Amino acid sequence: MNILSQEGLFRTISGKRWIVVLMAAWLLVKVCPALALETPGTALRFVGGDFGTPMVEGSVAREMETSFRERFFSPWNRDHLEVQPEDSLWAWEHWKEVEPWGENLRPHSREWMDFLLDNCSMESWGSVNRRALACVDTDLRTLPTARPFFRDPSLAGEGFPFDYLQNSRVKAGEPLFVGHFSADGAWAFVETGYASGWVDTRDLAFADEDLVRQWQDMPLAFITDDGVTISDNSGIYRFTARIGTVLPIIRSGNGGPVTVAVPVRNEKGGAVQVEAFLSAEQASEGPLVLSEWNLAMVIDRILGTPYGWGDLGGNRDCSGSLRDLFTAFGVWLPRNSAAQARAFPFSSFGEVTGDQKEQRLVREGVPFATLLRVPGHIMLYLGTFRGVPFVFHSTWGVRTFRNGEEGRHVIGSAVITTLRPGMDVECFDPSRGDLADRLSEMTFLLPCR
Numbered sequence: 001m002n003i004l005s006q007e008g009l010f011r012t013i014s015g016k017r018w019i020v021v022l023m024a025a026w027l028l029v030k031v032c033p034a035l036a037l038e039t040p041g042t043a044l045r046f047v048g049g050d051f052g053t054p055m056v057e058g059s060v061a062r063e064m065e066t067s068f069r070e071r072f073f074s075p076w077n078r079d080h081l082e083v084q085p086e087d088s089l090w091a092w093e094h095w096k097e098v099e100p101w102g103e104n105l106r107p108h109s110r111e112w113m114d115f116l117l118d119n120c121s122m123e124s125w126g127s128v129n130r131r132a133l134a135c136v137d138t139d140l141r142t143l144p145t146a147r148p149f150f151r152d153p154s155l156a157g158e159g160f161p162f163d164y165l166q167n168s169r170v171k172a173g174e175p176l177f178v179g180h181f182s183a184d185g186a187w188a189f190v191e192t193g194y195a196s197g198w199v200d201t202r203d204l205a206f207a208d209e210d211l212v213r214q215w216q217d218m219p220l221a222f223i224t225d226d227g228v229t230i231s232d233n234s235g236i237y238r239f240t241a242r243i244g245t246v247l248p249i250i251r252s253g254n255g256g257p258v259t260v261a262v263p264v265r266n267e268k269g270g271a272v273q274v275e276a277f278l279s280a281e282q283a284s285e286g287p288l289v290l291s292e293w294n295l296a297m298v299i300d301r302i303l304g305t306p307y308g309w310g311d312l313g314g315n316r317d318c319s320g321s322l323r324d325l326f327t328a329f330g331v332w333l334p335r336n337s338a339a340q341a342r343a344f345p346f347s348s349f350g351e352v353t354g355d356q357k358e359q360r361l362v363r364e365g366v367p368f369a370t371l372l373r374v375p376g377h378i379m380l381y382l383g384t385f386r387g388v389p390f391v392f393h394s395t396w397g398v399r400t401f402r403n404g405e406e407g408r409h410v411i412g413s414a415v416i417t418t419l420r421p422g423m424d425v426e427c428f429d430p431s432r433g434d435l436a437d438r439l440s441e442m443t444f445l446l447p448c449r
Contacts, residue, residue, distance in 0.1 A: 040416060043296035043303075043392060046367055046383035051293040055369060056446055065287055065330040071193045072246060072332070073216050075177035076131045076207075081189075083196045085125045088189065091142035091165060092117055100149035105159070108149070119144050121183040131207045132176040132190070133263040133271045136239040137314060138203035140168040140195055144187035156406040157396070166310030167197040168320070168335050172230070172239045173247045173263060175215075176204055194335040205263055205271035218248035221260050221283045222328050225301055228282045230262060232274040238262050242314070243302060244324030249285060250275055258285055287330030290446070295368045298328050299392050305414045307396050318378050321394040321414050322371070325380070331445070337378035341371055346443040354436030358419060361389050361442060371443040374435055381442070388418055398422035401429040
């Protein structure tokens, strides 16, 4: 596990010359809260006095890292698809009686819908059953098409970016298990360690037994920034990595650039390994130490990322943001908000007011280690500012009601807000309740010291 000092993490985030500046800003909001902004623009504001102290014991951290590795490589430790054929068609079953809209803001034709079902080639289920790797970031689709399925875009909160065929986004270097191909060969049905669906066949490569064995024995590097250009040692661009990407380590950097393995698809569709170099500013050798300071630093790197349903377009939704954040620390989270909230010990808020829920959260919630769920959404509790609880989350917006019509005030990014982000929005619709009113559970992510 990579252990970073406070100064070392500053260096990886912004360069050593910013240490004094950032420390001064941190002290300013701690000592002079009256001068701070009403909504802090940095997660550093919520870091406590023990900011550099690991949030879990070393033995627990090692257990989490071991569990992460097992789940990350789990697609390679099976010999058949785990999802059942009928379950893979859930999107089709939902949409076959509903009119999906396309990118041209017109409904898809029934003829094309029928073609989609035929292209699933369900009679070929389990005909491949091979291990593979994602060679670039690629969309995980619920049906074999890149074309979107929107609900009627004239409805509030529908249309872009809510493409309901977008299940998730697979990152380069992720192990995959390939079940079968679509009838036209353009798509492969795969399982990852957290979801299943269709990916573009050009974006994956089959891994032989030697590579599978080799990668599972190698230490792992965890990308700690977005927009990291990955070029091999010949200078050829391969892909752009972001927080949440994990790659095997070939040679330790010993404080300098680390050499990682990058998968490349050859002319026969097989995976070959090339080398790339990552600086200490771009990746951690082993998971980052789980501390409030490190968490705040990585959160600040995600802030402002555009919202993307199912991580559409390489952006992030609520559960995608939290999953990528905690991946950098070797903590495995499921992919959707409901599963994340139930993956660890949790407690229901019950039928009480939003004010009462906030009061309980302040009493019982652990900053940076408590997930908060409302139906269809999940957030990370950061702590309080001027007595008010704040959260980190990626959100599309808040509901509005104007001239008898429902609408949306779009936020559209990863942000820090209170649990009442709509209170200062014109025509905010209180009848649907704010986040505090709708809180259903809080989840205790880590066994804290």
